[in-house]
Amino acid sequence: MQLPPALQPWSEWLHGFDSEQWPLLADLFARLNPILGPLRGMQQGGVPEPDGLGDLQRRGPYERLLTSEWLLADELPDEFLRRAAVGEHLFLAPQYRTHQANRMIVVLFDAGPLQWGGPRLVHLALLILLARRASESGAELRWGILQNTPQLHEFKHSAHLKRLLEARTYQTVSEPHWDAWRDWLAQQGHDHGERWLVGPRLPITDARACTHRVQVQRSLDGHSLTFALQGATSRNITLPNPDERLALQLIKGEFDTSQQMAHRSVKGRIPRVALTLAPVISSTGSHVALKMLDEPGLVVIKLPAPKQKKTLDVRQTLWSKFATPLAIHFPGRTPGAVLSIDETLVFWNMPGVNPVRRPEREQLQVPVGTAALLPVVWLHNGTYGRVFLLDTQGHLVFWVIDNGKLPTPHQPGITHAMADNVVGMAKVDHSTLAYLRKDAGRLYVHRLSPWQSSSTGHLVGMANHVDQVLFPASPRWHQAFGGCAWMSQIDEHQQWQLVSPNGQTEQVDLAPGWKGIGLLIGDDDALCMILLSPNQQSVAAWSLGEQQVLFTTPDPIARISFCPMSKLVAALTKTRELLVYCVPDERRVLQIMCNQAPALTEDNTHVRT
Template sequence: MQLPESLQPWRDWLQWFAPAQLPLFADLFGRLDPLLGPLRGQQQGGVPEPDGLADLQRRGPYERLLSSEWLLADEVPDEFLRRAVVGEHLFLAPQYRSHQASRLMVVLFDAGPLQLGAARLVHMALLILLARRAKDAGAELRWGILQQAPELHALDSAAQLKRLLSARTFKTVDAGHWQAWRDGLNAQPEPVGECWLVGQRLPATEGLPCSHRVQVSRSLDGRSLSVALHAAGARRVSLPLPDERLALQLLKGHFEGEVVAAAPTAKGRVPRVSLTLQPVISSAGTHVALKLLGEPGMVVIKLPVHNQKKPLEIRKSLWSAQQTALAATFNGKALGAVLSDQWQLTFWSMPGLKPVDKPGLEELKLPPGTASLLPVAGLRNKSTGRLFLLDGQGHLAFWVVETGRTPANPKTRRTHRLAADVLSMAKVDSDVVVYARREGDRLHTHSVNADGDVTAAHVVGLANQVDQVLFAASPLWRRGFGGCAVLRISDGCESWGVVSAKGAASEIERIVLAPGWKGIGLLQEDNERYSLLLLAPNQHAIAVYCEGGQRVLFSTAAPIVKYSFCPLSGVIAVLTKARELLVYAVPQRLLRLQIICNEHPENKDGSDA
């Protein structure tokens, strides 16, 4: 997992959490870490013990007087006395060994009713902060629960954090609990260096071995937490209450295993890629392609399987430098592209599609250069096939694959118009492409197969003020309607109407997003559930809205500049300003890949220079 620089000191422990939960810890660590103060266990202590001889010195007791000085007393008594008066005698100086203060650090938590809710997140953050504090000092950290019998635990896995969160009780801390722990700590084979008590209304510990007391309490207005540390002095910090959804997720212990680290990394092997074109995902969700920077072509990355140990399979696919890529798509594992020059359209690495004369602007508007690849989808069966492309003016065109088995109808080597006023187009099944178009004041959807058979219009609703349509992949599209989501802008916010594949042609759910959130994909999951994928306002996170609730799937350290979603595989690929590629499988809630696509890290401004 790639972490922001501010969280790198706690990397060993934060790897247990999903990326979406890291911003919460970044805020807690930033506020709590300065509160802790210096480590007491690093100082020397105890009564020094003699450990041999060190040197000669002019002062000392006469039992350590050098032997040669005593010989002088026998032979020249006056000289001996003179040297004694002026301090010229030499004495043996002993070597002392200092005691090192104990390196055992103990933190005891109040798990009672006064510490329920957000206070438990502070406990978890403090435990991680103290674990790093102990590691830096070469110390050992152990923790326990004040209301339980004296038993110390190490923090060596996420299971220990779950144990801390699950240790809830209705008993408040009293003097008896602390007395039991005091006896337990005194019985430890190694004396305790630092002892931390964390909770609220903690028992009196004057004269007892407790070096730090941390009081965690909710403010009177219920909008913040107050954390007060009492050690050599007193320090206090106020913490805002965390996001309720994330807090509830963590308090339930849902932070381990939901996102796995990308298997093999390939930093230094993946060529530098452009930030101007979105990733291309194969229909099976097994490959991702990115536009190369400074080279006419794309880099194709095969996504790793679970627990893959061998290096990533990465290859370059290059075309002529005189041609511009208008669209790209996968035909199985092979990447193909629609290329343009001044006179022709060429179908690179697409068997059966021959070059055609470049259509006029009234037929198909193909800009000489584009900041985004045009939507394209290919279908093929045993006898024929078609490649569909949607331009920026709502023109849906197609070209027929030349197989030689049966006479092609319509003709090959020509550009054909399928529909106009098209809003959206997508591949939703292995042999079905669907599109939505305006017809009068109505919004219709159609599906088409490789033979060119178009289904009858399915009325989705009124076409007025509709800005975009997202399609859910479903085999139902083969014979009719398979489900979609329709976008309208309301008061500057996106408002999505989800239309189910079953029942009447009407919205089953209206999703009004918060300002700045953007819908980018629709996925049909089990039991006819529809999940709307979202891009966060700050471009640092991908979320999902499902069954009335919204949750973050993953977050990124740098802003997301390009993204793609494949409704067939449920895979989303995002490219950040730092040229980091993240590929996430939404149905499995699994991070498939996370790599830096940059062979030349010296340019860190995120530009394509």
């Protein structure tokens, strides 16, 4: 949806705001922007320094007189004197280099109790106005909180505003707070450019240490706010109280009201999760599991329905502290895992799969302690079932699910080899698995069901080296090939070959740094790739030659996963914020922090060894 003309100048920082909030922001910008005044601190300054020779001049000291002029003094002294009298001598002129002033705008906010409520909305608007001010002049904008230990933050998009809005303290600003900031800024070399202090009761400062002082205060009757700016000149304006409901949304950081259901209250606390393993999404799209950092086990979050109002259901389930997870999957609503305990593989929370002795490395290479899980798929049709696992060397093996009722085609309790030279696999339907296998430079896609012992491959291309393969989930896999995309790394960019179900192929060369993480298919057989940006902060969708950003995160993504069955993306940032996004619905399902040190104590189960 396109922004109205009044907000177009700030479109770069308003991405993600709900259209219902646009009039409120437009009114604030229209009132505040004219009184900010011209930019200061961008002029040249300092004592010029010599930088070589730059020109010839008629005036100057005689130590810089041209050599040819001195020759006249020896040969034609009268001519030399005449030229001196009328100013015709030529002198060398030095070139000077002037100092460039610091292109930095620093704004420090008072986050104390006198600035809660309406003044925080003014802080938000002022930061956006200053961001455009910095962008137009080629400057850098940094902000901080006066009551906090000196540290500056960047502001590039709306997600960074939440950090400002969440910064609250019961302290009021005092002289020691400003003294600490002034000394720290001087040590960092930020002693030029613009410095803004924003708050109701600001400490006394000199003009060099603070170029702008903004006092934001409530009126005595509570019906308006006063915005008083002291800079080169003094200006002030009265701001009427905005619509309470919209103002409350903005102050809470709910910029997109269509995504409010992504933020949920939680029973208890969500323990800290490990950043070494990607989130695991259930095939039904109902749960997400993450490995805990301080406990041997998983925290399991039941994803909320679009209009769910009850608190978020969060549980944790533990395994033995002597176990190491090799693979994690959802056989049902409860996650299961393949654990390594001594020389045994234990199938935790996978009913009917008996423990087995760890296979030899030639059959299955299961390195313990790596920072990545092995791909695993649970297939069961109510009668027969198998668990498939793919190691890092391309060995695909399986184990039989023994229900104790009907004989199985394969013996339970034994590791069975399925194929080698396998690039990747995925569950593409309720009872279908697809995998890509290399054979003499040819690439074949195979389909497997819970009872199949072999599969006739579908030729999808020719290549000697393939780094990755993606599969879309679709019911068509029941009968035939359902499409795929395989990738080869070419220098610094990924080159993908998209193969549709009807056999049509398309080559896609991603820009350097972009990575493919998932694949979807539409009703018209058009393939859509899910991509991760080079800075690890944006997830985009590519389809039919066009690329569209789905969502961005304020902090870099540490681990990300995509489930073809549920079509969900789960991203875990470096600050342990979990974001779950539904691609078909274009909505955030969940956004929550998973960084509480005290772990949950209810619903804990341990593996029996």
